[in-house]
Amino acid sequence: MKAPLFLLLAIAAASFAAPLVGAVAGIDPNMVDLLDRLSGPSLMHPLGTDELGRDVLVRLLGGGRVSLVIGVAAALAAAALGTLVGLAAGYLGGWTDRVLMRGTDAIIALPLLPLLIVLAALDLHKLGLPERVIQSDEISVIRIVALAVLVGWTTAARLVRGATLVTRNRDFVRAARSLGAGVPHILWLHILPNVLGPLIVATTLSVGDVILFESVLSFLGLGVQPPLSSWGSMLSNAQELIATAPMLAVYPGLLIFLTVVACNLLGDRLQQRVDPAAASRRWSTKKNRRAERGGERAPGPL
Amino acid sequence: MIRYTAIRLVEIAAILVLLSFIVYALIGLMPGDPIDLMRSSDPRMSAADAARLKALYGLDQPLLLRYAGWARQALAGDLGYSRLFSVPVWGALLPRLGNSLMLMLPSFVLAFALALGLGTAAARRPGSRLDAAVNLFCFAGISLPTFWLALILILVFAAGLGWLPASGIATAGINDAADRLRHLVLPVATLTLVSAASYTRYVRAAMREALAQDHIRTARAKGASEARVVLHHALRSALVPVTTILALSFGGLVSGALVTETMFGYPGMGKLIFDAVMGNDYNLALAALLLAAAVTMAANLAADLAYAWLDPRVSYR
Numbered sequence: 121m122k123a124p125l126f127l128l129l130a131i132a133a134a135s136f137a138a139p140l141v142g143a144v145a146g147i148d149p150n151m152v153d154l155l156d157r158l159s160g161p162s163l164m165h166p167l168g169t170d171e172l173g174r175d176v177l178v179r180l181l182g183g184g185r186v187s188l189v190i191g192v193a194a195a196l197a198a199a200a201l202g203t204l205v206g207l208a209a210g211y212l213g214g215w216t217d218r219v220l221m222r223g224t225d226a227i228i229a230l231p232l233l234p235l236l237i238v239l240a241a242l243d244l245h246k247l248g249l250p251e252r253v254i255q256s257d258e259i260s261v262i263r264i265v266a267l268a269v270l271v272g273w274t275t276a277a278r279l280v281r282g283a284t285l286v287t288r289n290r291d292f293v294r295a296a297r298s299l300g301a302g303v304p305h306i307l308w309l310h311i312l313p314n315v316l317g318p319l320i321v322a323t324t325l326s327v328g329d330v331i332l333f334e335s336v337l338s339f340l341g342l343g344v345q346p347p348l349s350s351w352g353s354m355l356s357n358a359q360e361l362i363a364t365a366p367m368l369a370v371y372p373g374l375l376i377f378l379t380v381v382a383c384n385l386l387g388d389r390l391q392q393r394v395d396p397a398a399a400s401r402r403w404s405t406k407k408n409r410r411a412e413r414g415g416e417r418a419p420g421p422l
Numbered sequence: 423m424i425r426y427t428a429i430r431l432v433e434i435a436a437i438l439v440l441l442s443f444i445v446y447a448l449i450g451l452m453p454g455d456p457i458d459l460m461r462s463s464d465p466r467m468s469a470a471d472a473a474r475l476k477a478l479y480g481l482d483q484p485l486l487l488r489y490a491g492w493a494r495q496a497l498a499g500d501l502g503y504s505r506l507f508s509v510p511v512w513g514a515l516l517p518r519l520g521n522s523l524m525l526m527l528p529s530f531v532l533a534f535a536l537a538l539g540l541g542t543a544a545a546r547r548p549g550s551r552l553d554a555a556v557n558l559f560c561f562a563g564i565s566l567p568t569f570w571l572a573l574i575l576i577l578v579f580a581a582g583l584g585w586l587p588a589s590g591i592a593t594a595g596i597n598d599a600a601d602r603l604r605h606l607v608l609p610v611a612t613l614t615l616v617s618a619a620s621y622t623r624y625v626r627a628a629m630r631e632a633l634a635q636d637h638i639r640t641a642r643a644k645g646a647s648e649a650r651v652v653l654h655h656a657l658r659s660a661l662v663p664v665t666t667i668l669a670l671s672f673g674g675l676v677s678g679a680l681v682t683e684t685m686f687g688y689p690g691m692g693k694l695i696f697d698a699v700m701g702n703d704y705n706l707a708l709a710a711l712l713l714a715a716a717v718t719m720a721a722n723l724a725a726d727l728a729y730a731w732l733d734p735r736v737s738y739r
Contacts, residue, residue, distance in 0.1 A: 373573065
């Protein structure tokens with residue numbers, strides 16, 4: 121548990137401290153120096169410079185900030201949305217449950233990447249968003265987070281629904297209800313705490329997934345746009361220079377890899393703490409009904 | 423069972439109809455418009471010409487009417503013309519489908535073979551050094567950005583050692599099987615490594631569950647050899663959940679592997695869908711997306727049915 125957590129914290133701390141370090145060392149991540157392009161490691165630039173003479177290390181750390189923010193924001197938002205859906209489906213039951221769960225099933229059954237490409241390529245002008253929003257630097261980040269949430273909420277929804285179904289007729293919930301507790305009170309105070317553990321595990325795991333997802337979108341040119349940069353966009357830029365400066369592609373990939381491995385390991389260890397039985401179940405499919413497949417998507421090749 | 427299958431089929435049809443409408447509407451929201459594109463590339467075209475063309479193609483009609491028109495034609499088997507490739511949609515789709523199968527099928531088989539071997543070996547000795555190594559392989563595989571792995575493979579085997587071609591499907595002018603095979607090696611290796619990692623986790627979990635069952639102890643007590651216990655007794659019950667995963671992954675055969683195809687310049691379904699969406703090729707994008715969705719959902723249904731068929735304890739109402 122400690123090693124992956126430590127690794128994650130180290131990467132996050134370095135990424136968020138990057139602007140400070142850059143300012144102290146007098147390095148601007150966007151400072152172009154055409155006379156000092158693609159140079160090797162030096163004291164001034166520990167990892168060398170890129171095709172525009174920008175410092176690779178500072179840019180990597182700055183890119184990490186964008187990647188991590190996207191990963192955490194999307195994972196949290198997806199968990200929140202999924203929790204709402206799961207609570208509604210599980211507690212209200214009946215038609216609400218049926219409709220919501222059919223919707224979830226449908227989303228899980230679809231080939232997602234091609235559909236996401238369509239969504240990622242939409243013309244925001246035609247959606248009627250205000251110009252100020254479309255022109256802002258962060259729009260590409262917001263778009264990725266929105267897409268990741270759109271795919272990612274199903275896991276949380278299934279988890280929460282399952283736990284709600286189990287909990288809602290337990291004695292302590294019935295007691296609360298008979299004492300006149302309102303629905304929001306019961307959901308928030310009596311049902312949600314029971315699913316918090318698995319929910320935290322799922323969210324941790326999905327941070328890694330989102331970071332991978334962001335890198336794929338960026339790789340396809342649909343991700344983070346300049347002036348912002350993320351590990352994914354740095355990696356796809358570096359691809360054109362693969363013959364002359366292979367290390368430019370190796371660094372961001374390595375950081376993505378380390379971060380995602382850390383998230384996955386952390387999630388796995390957390391799961392062993394929270395629910396040792398579920399930890400061994402996570403990769404098994406010994407669940408007889410489709411509805412109980414736990415929102416696990418078939419491992420699709422990319 | 424028949425009732426269950428029928429309900430599921432109706433559901434799939436309903437989702438496809440809904441999806442086709444959503445995608446149809448979404449494609450209308452993409453940047454660019456075919457007629458505007460024509461206009462910008464032909465200065466002699468006037469606004470009146472553009473309006474006439476829009477009327478000719480029905481682009482001035484409301485969305486629902488246009489969709490209904492498309493749906494009527496599609497149901498009659500006419501998917502229209504691909505603007506990007508200037509051939510009927512089926513003509514653009516089928517060769518790519520063939521390419522995709524050629525890429526995905528070997529990776530699929532290899533990944534499963536690898537997963538069965540590694541997963542079984544790891545499950546036999548939980549906690550051993552081998553188990554830890556397999557676990558590491560799994561974690562690495564699911565955490566690796568596919569295109570980065572592809573990049574590294576290209577760097578090492580194509581750019582560095584020069585053993586294999588980095589991209590394409592065949593060398594221009596050469597038309598033999600060996601050349602095509604050489605072009606397949608790196609993309610297949612990429613896909614195999616990435617998917618083997620997640621398959622292995624499933625196999626390992628299933629095998630561990632299977633090996634813990636009572637009939638395994640009985641088999642050992644009867645003096646069955648270790649190979650017979652593992653291969654005959656345990657593997658059989660472990661294969662039930664694994665088959666489900668196998669069927670679930672089948673959809674990928676048709677939707678392709680966009681990232682890998684892009685990295686290796688391989689003309690498969692993933693790249694086709696991507697190019698069609700990006701190039702405003704309505705007809706092709708719709709047809710390809712719906713085909714991919716239909717096959718994926720059919721594979722999901724097959725997975726559920728296979729599960730019930732293999733494990734008699736499971737029944738669907």
